[in-house]
Amino acid sequence: MTTAALDRLDPQARAAARGWSDIKIRNMFIIPTILFLIVFNIFPLLYSLGYSFTDFRASVNAPASFIGLENYRRLLSDPNIWRNFTVTAKYVIVSVGGQMIVGFGVALLLNRAFPFKGFVTTLLLLPMMMSMAVVGLFWKLLYDPSWGIINYALGLGRFDWLSNPDMALYAVAITDIWMWSPFVMLLSLAGLSAVPKHLYEAAAIDRASSWYTFTRITLPLVSPLLLIALIFRTMEAFKSFDLPFIMSGQPTTEVIAIRLYKMAFQEWQTGLSCALAYIMLIVVIAITNVYIKYLNRVKER
Amino acid sequence: MTHIELRGVQKFFGDVQVIKDMNLVIEDNEFIVMLGPSGCGKTTTLRAIAGLETIDEGDILIDGKAVQHLKAADRDIAFVFQSFSLYPHMTVYENIAFPLRATRQSKAEVDRAVRQMAEILQITPLLQRRPSALSGGDMQRVAIGRALVRSPKALLMDEPIGALDATLREEMRTEIKRLHIKQGSTTIYVTHDQVEAMALADRIVIMNEGVLQQVGTPDEVYTHPANLFVAQFVGSPVMNVAEARITEEKDEARVFMPGAEHGFPFPRKLIALLEAGKASPDAISLGVRPEGVLVEREKREGYLPVEAHIIEPLGSHDIVDLQIGDRFLRARTKSGFVPRPGEQVWARIDPAQAHFFDTRSGNSLGVRL
Numbered sequence: 001m002t003t004a005a006l007d008r009l010d011p012q013a014r015a016a017a018r019g020w021s022d023i024k025i026r027n028m029f030i031i032p033t034i035l036f037l038i039v040f041n042i043f044p045l046l047y048s049l050g051y052s053f054t055d056f057r058a059s060v061n062a063p064a065s066f067i068g069l070e071n072y073r074r075l076l077s078d079p080n081i082w083r084n085f086t087v088t089a090k091y092v093i094v095s096v097g098g099q100m101i102v103g104f105g106v107a108l109l110l111n112r113a114f115p116f117k118g119f120v121t122t123l124l125l126l127p128m129m130m131s132m133a134v135v136g137l138f139w140k141l142l143y144d145p146s147w148g149i150i151n152y153a154l155g156l157g158r159f160d161w162l163s164n165p166d167m168a169l170y171a172v173a174i175t176d177i178w179m180w181s182p183f184v185m186l187l188s189l190a191g192l193s194a195v196p197k198h199l200y201e202a203a204a205i206d207r208a209s210s211w212y213t214f215t216r217i218t219l220p221l222v223s224p225l226l227l228i229a230l231i232f233r234t235m236e237a238f239k240s241f242d243l244p245f246i247m248s249g250q251p252t253t254e255v256i257a258i259r260l261y262k263m264a265f266q267e268w269q270t271g272l273s274c275a276l277a278y279i280m281l282i283v284v285i286a287i288t289n290v291y292i293k294y295l296n297r298v299k300e301r
Numbered sequence: 302m303t304h305i306e307l308r309g310v311q312k313f314f315g316d317v318q319v320i321k322d323m324n325l326v327i328e329d330n331e332f333i334v335m336l337g338p339s340g341c342g343k344t345t346t347l348r349a350i351a352g353l354e355t356i357d358e359g360d361i362l363i364d365g366k367a368v369q370h371l372k373a374a375d376r377d378i379a380f381v382f383q384s385f386s387l388y389p390h391m392t393v394y395e396n397i398a399f400p401l402r403a404t405r406q407s408k409a410e411v412d413r414a415v416r417q418m419a420e421i422l423q424i425t426p427l428l429q430r431r432p433s434a435l436s437g438g439d440m441q442r443v444a445i446g447r448a449l450v451r452s453p454k455a456l457l458m459d460e461p462i463g464a465l466d467a468t469l470r471e472e473m474r475t476e477i478k479r480l481h482i483k484q485g486s487t488t489i490y491v492t493h494d495q496v497e498a499m500a501l502a503d504r505i506v507i508m509n510e511g512v513l514q515q516v517g518t519p520d521e522v523y524t525h526p527a528n529l530f531v532a533q534f535v536g537s538p539v540m541n542v543a544e545a546r547i548t549e550e551k552d553e554a555r556v557f558m559p560g561a562e563h564g565f566p567f568p569r570k571l572i573a574l575l576e577a578g579k580a581s582p583d584a585i586s587l588g589v590r591p592e593g594v595l596v597e598r599e600k601r602e603g604y605l606p607v608e609a610h611i612i613e614p615l616g617s618h619d620i621v622d623l624q625i626g627d628r629f630l631r632a633r634t635k636s637g638f639v640p641r642p643g644e645q646v647w648a649r650i651d652p653a654q655a656h657f658f659d660t661r662s663g664n665s666l667g668v669r670l
Binding site for chain 2: 196
């Protein structure tokens, strides 16, 4: 074989011929990414941390003055912020809970051989691939009290979904469940198909009922993947902004992200909103840590 | 007390028939080994008895009751899988307790049974471990414990020690035999290893291509194989088989190997016995195990001159390939009896250890000298 042929076959040999070492190639790939991360992630992160200790307002041409932990004290003693957190918690519990039940349930139904299984699975994944804004707008139409198809299909007459303060949050959560259950379904399916078939045979031989097999074999073996789905969905739901913002302007659907948006870009309280963003970040990290600890315990088995 | 019977069992996978008209009676407390090459239908038969596989025709009777329509759980049969199939997220204790807890037995009863079973299998120190922290042999002990803990009607084992390494296999083999003698339960054991089958079985069931070939004690299948398949599948090294020409002399019969100048002397009554077995003279095969080929270093009465070709020294004995006519006969000799290849030695066939088969059907002609 000639050297030219060798070069074509082995990119490393070709690069070596040009005098590029592995380290140089590695740097070429990694350094742009790291620069990008620093400019658009790390820098704003640290900068906003600095702002969170000031009374800075982006709309006023005045220098920021350091006020210490005053922003945090104000936020944590504000009953309105606590109301926003309560709304968010309710939203997270209802929508993530619903997604876990629906997603895992559908995965259980799909976890067997039937005609057009691949096609059906793909169809069920479609909601997840749509844009949040489009989904929000369409569900707003579906929920319309006078001509929305949901009231028509359920025979509810002129039932108010989104302008009803008691119902709006649940209506938005239902949309979120519709959109993100496929994600839980996908992870559950991966988990279910990874349970070896011979364990079910062993359980049948051991005279376990289907319910006993489900609770003692299926659930424990799928739980690591279910937990991962739970972590992702909780994080996302906690930060959710688009659906409640597009679908409803009710105070009862004002989740913490909407409050943050208003604080930062309508009221221009930049320093205060930076502090709120940091409180959110800490809450998300705390929740995730709890899950990850539990996940590690499950995985140890 | 468990008695299992298969009556005319047939099983198809698509167009392929994997069990062909299987009839078998298994007595209470018997240790049955199903032996055959891979793909012969032995595992499918075992799974069908357990209820993990449906059958297309025939009956499976347990204690006289047809069970082929019952689910595995309702047949009260335990099964040990080749892959062990331990529940990976449970400890050894929980694995063994699983069949008891699944049927809602009291906590005290479960604990007593699990500890007793662990004692018998000598795995008490491992009770709190998870399967991933066990050796192959211990995993199989746990699997057997889980199978036996609820005192099932019968114990079915599918190549339970096939995945272990050679020394451990031998150890576990002894242990399974010991356990069977101690616990005494009707056992069906599937393997492709004929040594394992001979060592364990009360009776061996030999299968090939979905057809039952022979059922008998290890001694019976070894000394009186029903056909050429059994003759060559059981025993190591493999039995010598060659088409033979038989002539009648004044006071003896002679058996000629293909291309051989001289024939081996046999008692004269061989001719009558072959006739009684309705053998066609042009389709007779002679089968003789290596220990049935007698070798001497000097000329003796009835011995034919042969040349030693290959010598395999196995320590306890040698296997020597002897050329006679156009064929090789493998003989078993004492270690170092034939010093080197190329040596001229003398051989004869022990008539008492010779088998005669119909070349076309492969069936034994039933000749016993």
